[in-house]
Amino acid sequence: MSEPLIRLVDVRKTFVLRERAGRIRRTKREVTAVDGISLDVPAGQICGYIGPNGAGKSTTVKILTGILTATSGTVRVAGLDPRTRRVELTRRVGVVFGQRTQLWWDLPLADSFELLRHVYRRDLADHRSRLSTLVEVLDLGAFLATPVRQLSLGQRMRGDLAAALLHAPEVLYLDEPTIGLDVVSKARVGEFLRRVNAEQGVTVLLTTHDLADVERLCDRLVVIDRGRVISDGTVAQIKQTYGRTRTLLVDFVEPQAPVTLQGITAVRVDGPRQWLSFDRTTSAAQLIAQVMQEASVRDLSIEEPHIDDVVRQVYGLAREQLLAAEGEDRA
Numbered sequence: 061m062s063e064p065l066i067r068l069v070d071v072r073k074t075f076v077l078r079e080r081a082g083r084i085r086r087t088k089r090e091v092t093a094v095d096g097i098s099l100d101v102p103a104g105q106i107c108g109y110i111g112p113n114g115a116g117k118s119t120t121v122k123i124l125t126g127i128l129t130a131t132s133g134t135v136r137v138a139g140l141d142p143r144t145r146r147v148e149l150t151r152r153v154g155v156v157f158g159q160r161t162q163l164w165w166d167l168p169l170a171d172s173f174e175l176l177r178h179v180y181r182r183d184l185a186d187h188r189s190r191l192s193t194l195v196e197v198l199d200l201g202a203f204l205a206t207p208v209r210q211l212s213l214g215q216r217m218r219g220d221l222a223a224a225l226l227h228a229p230e231v232l233y234l235d236e237p238t239i240g241l242d243v244v245s246k247a248r249v250g251e252f253l254r255r256v257n258a259e260q261g262v263t264v265l266l267t268t269h270d271l272a273d274v275e276r277l278c279d280r281l282v283v284i285d286r287g288r289v290i291s292d293g294t295v296a297q298i299k300q301t302y303g304r305t306r307t308l309l310v311d312f313v314e315p316q317a318p319v320t321l322q323g324i325t326a327v328r329v330d331g332p333r334q335w336l337s338f339d340r341t342t343s344a345a346q347l348i349a350q351v352m353q354e355a356s357v358r359d360l361s362i363e364e365p366h367i368d369d370v371v372r373q374v375y376g377l378a379r380e381q382l383l384a385a386e387g388e389d390r391a
């Protein structure tokens with residue numbers, strides 16, 4: 061088997077903060093942002109990398125780009141160590157930090173693209189053909205002459221995506237690329253990423269708060285908390301493990317008292333509509349048959365657990381597990 065495109069082995073990153081304690085004295089405080097992360101991302105995968113605020117997502121991305129150096133552990137991207145081969149890697153990697161643009165603020169968008177051509181020393185013909193594709197797919201044509209600072213957030217993000225992909229990288233790191241975007245822009249960015257991945261085989265590592273992005277896009281979902289991986293699998297696997305219940309949505313012909321069958325909990329009632337929660341191991345067919353004996357039913361559907369709820373549960377369980385493990389350490 062070939063080596064994964066991205067490899068992290070027991071990576072740690074500790075920041076040392078010097079804080080004032082009183083008027084003269086200073087104390088040192090250590091913050092462990094990444095606490096022993098191991099992760100292999102094969103070429104061609106879209107890997108979601110999520111976690112609560114402060115979990116260590118951005119720090120991981122910065123280590124992968126070579127902006128930050130890991131305190132310990134091994135980091136390889138396309139077989140190269142970003143710490144020592146950063147320049148070589150920049151040609152093979154694209155990055156978007158949603159909170160910060162890499163475009164030149166006062167220049168028209170087109171000028172940023174031209175500057176990037178020189179930064180990456182791209183052949184003019186290659187550059188032109190790639191740029192025209194990106195402009196078309198990301199629909200940038202109407203504001204190529206607009207200074208970046210005058211662009212809307214969604215336009216700017218599309219500009220940033222084009223900038224990150226202009227030099228035809230193999231790997232794309234996206235740190236919160238849809239933050240602050242409206243639903244339409246988000247969907248557009250998602251669609252674009254799927255296309256880039258499918259057509260060019262670009263490997264994507266995506267951090268986001270928006271789990272709809274993850275559900276739409278990611279082959280795999282790695283969940284981190286306090287600098288550690290707490291869950292790793294496909295979205296479907298994580299839902300199966302943590303989203304233990306499904307919901308049967310029933311529209312009765314007439315309003316009914318909440319259904320009280322064994323194995324079912326009526327979690328919500330709204331007129332003739334009821335939301336009945338049941339364990340995922342229970343046969344939906346049997347439950348439906350039972351419900352239909354209770355009263356006349358107009359319509360039925362089964363809802364899978366919502367990804368947000370599932371991930372909240374992952375965090376909740378991980379915290380409990382960590383606390384339990386720490387308790388054992390102390391005993």
Ligand SMILES: Nc1ncnc2c1ncn2[C@@H]1O[C@H](COP(=O)(O)OP(=O)(O)O)[C@@H](O)[C@H]1O
Nearest residue numbers: 075091093111112113114115116117118119120
């Ligand atoms: N340059 C830094 N100096 C000190 N602490 C930092 C620095 N960067 C990040 N941290 C701390 O490391 C932890 C992880 O931060 P970060 O990687 O930005 O998390 P995330 O992107 O998941 O929200 C946080 O506690 C944060 O305060």
Ligand SMILES: [Mg+2]
Nearest residue numbers: 117118119235
């Ligand atoms: Mg972050």
